[in-house]
Amino acid sequence: MTHQTTCCYCGVGCGIVVKQEPNGRLTVEGDKEHPSNRGMLCSKGMNLHYTVMDGSDRLLYPQMRFGRSMPLQRVGWDTALERTAAIFKTFIQKYGPDSVAFYVSGQCLTEEYYLVNKLIKGFIGSNNIDTNSRLCMSSAVVGYKLSLGEDSVPVCYDDIEEADVFFVQGANPAWCHPILWRRIEAHKTANPHVKIICVDPRRTDTARSSDLHLPIRPGTDIVLNNAIGRLLIENGFVDADFVLDHTDGFAAYREQVMQRTVEEAADLCGVEAEAIQQAAAWIGRANGFLSLWTMGLNQSVVGVNKNLSLINLHLITGKIGTPGNGPFSLTGQPNAMGGREVGGLATSLPAHREVTNATHRAEVEAFWQGPVNIAPKPGLTATEMFEALAKDELKAIWIINTNPMVSMPDANAVEKALKKARFVVVQDVSSRADTVAFADVVLPAAAWLEKEGTMTNAERRISYLPKVLDAPGEALPDAEIIWRFAQKMGFGESFNYTCASEVYQEYTRITAGTNIDVTGVSYELLKKHRTVQWPFPEQSKENGVGTKRLFADHRFYTANGRAQIHAVPDGNASEPTDEDFPLVLTTGRIRDQWHTMTKTGRVAKLGQHIPEPLLQIHPNDARIRGIREGQLVLVQGRRGEVRVKAQLTEDVRPGLCFMPMHWGKILNNNQVRANNLTNALVDPRSKEPDFKFTAVEVKPYRKP
């Protein structure tokens, strides 16, 4: 048997052909017909089948604890869900609906996201749902809203082959979005005039393959982008007609960027002024200017301003909405986009509606016909949830397919919050998730290939994922767990689903008339056309493609149809360094691991690339601290410490060190969880944490 499906790792959303032999053995290969990857797969995708074939750590049955110090015991689904419903109802009755929360994941399918959102916002009456996507892309969401009027990625992957200048800022696609990077490299090989500019304090594989690497000081992205903006203005690269006809805010922007000379900016960024001039010249002359970014911009206390400063470069040059031109925030997770579409953030409602907008609330209430009004104030965001648990303001949390014990900033505080929480439900595939240890109720979920549903990749492309295998034990699809729970809560009439297709059809109807209209999309259509891009209005049914590129008519989603250029100050408000903590730690991903390794950790082959956690530090910084290559070092910050081996490399700037974020708390009796060190500072508008800037000190580790 052969099945076409989609990779469940990153936001590239590669098509995969799964072959199932009569003995049950699975193989995977890239789907040559899939428009995103054209048959290619990266190391993670090529080994994806092992994550379902190795069942050694699978959660197989619902489990409950009958007291905090008691061990988990196997129970039936009815017992687990009825007890959870009883506890949720008690808290809601006693402390109000905001006493409970759901913390979900960009790995959830669209149907699952939609259902949890409907349950808590429409029926429980709280907006306390947030997602781990808050940790990676919420600054881009706010940046798009402020500049383009809505959270809408304007470009598509085919723009890669149309572009001649790539501006990669705060991203390492060579490792984290490898198939897109291969498309960029192939395009450059065929077209030697194509230029790649990489902005990153680290010399990553992306930086090594670029024509120009700008290794800026951490936190100075806005200084750089404003300096490029100034040069574009001074050198006549502004598209005056576009600015006049389709944007607001240019005069204030001009005034802002003129405040600093390019030499001053270069000094602050720690790069040569000539390099900034070169970047600006390439961007200005480009026929196709594509900017790509991820966590380096988003995971910052000024993440929204960083996004705006980059989008501004497209708006002042008019390089948006045409082939090869546009800002392109790459999503880290496979369905971070789908979660945004169904409103799976504490601030939003389905189809990019907002909880603070009375008209939007009324539209959704009328559609859901719930027994309660949707609350007008945003719910708790990711970091706020764990802070509220610690203060006992939040009583119960239900965590779905994510591992906050490892992935959240200031993980020691998260650990304390989970210990203090009155009631924790963990719904997951694997016992590898460190968070399972803190659960009062554990619910076993079906994995990739074991459930059907849809996901949306970084270019707004919706893919259908078929069910290929039965889930082991009593594991259930996440959507079914939620609708069964909603029935136990007494909302059966509105959660009377029998399959994921019914949920999806309901979701598509709520998008009618919005900018992400997918009313014409059904499972049948997706099975026929494989994938489509939203918006997909009724008339798209004929071509079965949808909309490749947004804003081709240069009408934006703002109230007046004009894009907004924002003058953004170039300051950074990250945790300050000082004599005790003079180095800046930045955290990130490595090529062959995914998030907190609950999936990739099962695949031995993927552990060969970088087998253990490490700290990259510049040789000069190592020398003055007496640190040798491979030596165990103690990395200390204001909230915690880790012990890892040092790797001396000039790939990081002096003053900077780097640690991968994947490893959990305990390995070889060393503390290796990078998020012991990070802080819970967030961007005030996006609430995205500042993972890329933590003040630390490093010294050789000596046994006490």
Ligand code: SF4
């Ligand atoms: Fe999967 Fe992303 Fe690799 Fe494609 S690039 S195979 S989606 S991990």
